[in-house]
Amino acid sequence: MHWNxxxxxxxxxxxxxxxxRLAKACERVYARVPFYKKAFDEKGIxxxxxxxxxxxxxxxxxxxxxxxxxxxxxxxxxxxxNIVRIHASSGTTGKPTVVAYNRNDIxxxxxxxxxxxxxxxxxxxxxxxxxxxxxxxxxxxxxHYGAERVGAAVIPISGGNTQKQIMxxxxxxxxxxxxTPSFALYIYDVACEMKVGFENIKLRVGLFGAEPWTEEMxxxxxxxxxxxxxxxxxxxxxIGPGVSSECIEAQSGLHINEDHFYPEIIDPLTGDQLPFGQxxxxxxxxxxxxxxxxxxxxxxxxTTLNPEKCVCGxxxxxxxxxRGRADDMLIIRGVNVFPSQVESVLLRTKxxxxxxxxxxxxxxxxxxxNVRVExxxxxxxxMAAKVLTTDLKAFAQEEEDLIKVKRDIQKNVKDIIGVxxxxxxxxxxxxxxxxxxxxxxxxxxxx
Ligand code: DLL
Numbered sequence: 001m002h003w004n005x006x007x008x009x010x011x012x013x014x015x016x017x018x019x020x021r022l023a024k025a026c027e028r029v030y031a032r033v034p035f036y037k038k039a040f041d042e043k044g045i046x047x048x049x050x051x052x053x054x055x056x057x058x059x060x061x062x063x064x065x066x067x068x069x070x071x072x073x074x075x076x077x078x079x080x081x082n083i084v085r086i087h088a089s090s091g092t093t094g095k096p097t098v099v100a101y102n103r104n105d106i107x108x109x110x111x112x113x114x115x116x117x118x119x120x121x122x123x124x125x126x127x128x129x130x131x132x133x134x135x136x137x138x139x140x141x142x143x144h145y146g147a148e149r150v151g152a153a154v155i156p157i158s159g160g161n162t163q164k165q166i167m168x169x170x171x172x173x174x175x176x177x178x179x180t181p182s183f184a185l186y187i188y189d190v191a192c193e194m195k196v197g198f199e200n201i202k203l204r205v206g207l208f209g210a211e212p213w214t215e216e217m218x219x220x221x222x223x224x225x226x227x228x229x230x231x232x233x234x235x236x237x238x239i240g241p242g243v244s245s246e247c248i249e250a251q252s253g254l255h256i257n258e259d260h261f262y263p264e265i266i267d268p269l270t271g272d273q274l275p276f277g278q279x280x281x282x283x284x285x286x287x288x289x290x291x292x293x294x295x296x297x298x299x300x301x302x303t304t305l306n307p308e309k310c311v312c313g314x315x316x317x318x319x320x321x322x323r324g325r326a327d328d329m330l331i332i333r334g335v336n337v338f339p340s341q342v343e344s345v346l347l348r349t350k351x352x353x354x355x356x357x358x359x360x361x362x363x364x365x366x367x368x369x370n371v372r373v374e375x376x377x378x379x380x381x382x383m384a385a386k387v388l389t390t391d392l393k394a395f396a397q398e399e400e401d402l403i404k405v406k407r408d409i410q411k412n413v414k415d416i417i418g419v420x421x422x423x424x425x426x427x428x429x430x431x432x433x434x435x436x437x438x439x440x441x442x443x444x445x446x447x
Pocket of ligand 1: 209
C-alpha cells in the first residue's frame with residue numbers, strides 16, 4: 001500500500017515535478033534569505049537560471065557550519081509570526097542546530113511520515129508505541145504526527161522508562177514500536193530481566209532509525225523481538241524523520257521522498273555529483289519546505305542511490321542503509337574504519353551480543369583500537385557450568401573458548417577491515433545501554 005500517488009510516478013513525471021519545485025525553492029530563498037542571495041550571487045546564479053532538476057548542480061552547497069554561523073534564526077525564509085515550531089539538534093560542542101517549520105511544513109512532515117508508516121505496513125488498526133524522545137529532537141513529534149495521520153492510536157511514551165515500556169506493550173497491546181535500534185535491544189534486555197517473553201507481546205513491526213545500524217543488527221532485533229525491523233532515516237535540517245524509509249515488502253533500501261527532498265551523491269572531497277550506484281556523501285535539497293528550505297545540504301551521511309523500481313511498486317529512488325557519517329569515520333593508522341563495519345564483524349561472531357564500544361587511544365605516535373564487546377548470556381551460563389565442575393579439562397576448555405572468540409574477532413577485523421585491534425570480552429550488561437542514540441565510539445586521541 002502507498003500513501004500518496006507521488007510515490008509511484010514515472011521518472012519523467014517525477015523529474016518535471018522536481019524541476020518546478022526546485023525553481024520555486026530557489027526563488028524563495030533568493031528573495032528571503034540573505035545567506036542564499038549572497039551564495040547565489042557569488043556563483044553568478046539567478047533563480048531564473050534554474051529551469052529543470054538537472055540545474056541543481058549549478059547551485060551552492062549548504063553545510064552544517066552555515067546553520068551555526070546563522071544561529072539561531074538567520075536561515076529562516078518566513079517571518080517569525082508564521083513559524084509554528086522550532087526544533088534543534090544538539091551538536092557535540094557549542095550551540096545546537098536550529099530548524100523551523102510553518103504550518104505547511106508541519107503538514108508536509110505528517111504526510112511524509114504517513115508514507116513511512118504506510119510503507120512499514122501500519123494502518124489505523126495499529127497501536128503505535130512511540131519511544132523516540134519528544135522534545136527538541138525531531139524523532140518523537142515526527143513519528144507522532146505521522147502515526148496519527150494514518151489513523152493509528154499513538155502511545156506517546158517517549159524515550160527511557162524502559163520497564164514501563166514493557167508494561168505498556170503488554171497491557172496496551174502495542175503492535176508497532178518506534179525507537180532507535182539500540183533502545184529496542186535495551187527494551188529486550190529489560191524484558192528478559194522482567195521474565196517477559198516477546199511471544200506474549202503483540203509487536204509486529206518496528207520503525208528504527210536515528211543512528212547507524214547494520215544488517216546484522218537488524219537480524220538481532222528481528223529475532224529477539226520477533227518483529228519486522230524497518231529502517232527509517234532523516235535529519236533535523238531537512239525535516240526530521242520522513243526523508244526516507246524502507247518498505248516492508250522488500251526491506252531493501254530506503255525510498256527517498258524525492259518529490260520533496262531531492263537527493264544527490266557527491267564525492268565529499270571534490271563536491272562532484274556521482275552517478276547512481278557509486279558511494280559518496282548524500283546531499284539533499286528540501287524543495288517543498290517553506291520556513292527553512294535548504295539548498296544542496298551536505299548531510300555527511302555515506303550511502304549510494306538505486307533508481308530501480310521496487311517490488312512494492314514505488315518508483316522513488318532508494319538509498320542504501322547509511323554506512324555512517326563521514327565525520328564518524330575513524331582513521332586508524334591510515335585505514336578508514338566505519339563503526340558499522342566493526343559492528344558487522346562482531347555480530348557475525350557466535351556468542352557475541354549486540355552491545356559494544358570502540359575505543360581509540362594514541363600510544364606514542366601509534367593509534368590503537370580496542371573493541372569492548374559483550375558475550376551472550378548463554379555463553380556465560382555455559383562457562384559458569386564448566387567452572388563449577390571439578391573437571392580440570394572442562395575448565396581449561398572454557399578459557400580456550402574465550403580466547404577463540406577473541407581471536408576470531410581480531411582476525412576478521414584484520415581480514416575484512418584491515419586494522420589490528422585489541423578485543424576485550426565483557427560480561428552481559430556491562431556496556432552502557434542507550435535510551436536514544438547509542439554512543440559507540442570513544443576517541444581519546446588528542447585533536
Ligand atoms: O535522527 C531524525 C530521525 C529521528 C531519523 C527518528 C529517524 C528516526 P538528527 O538528530 O538531526 O535527526 O540526526 C540526523 O542521524 O544525519 C544520520 O547521521 C543519523 N541517522 C538518522 N537516521 C538514520 C538511519 C534524526 N536510519 C543524523 N541510519 C543523520 C543511519 C541515521 N543513520
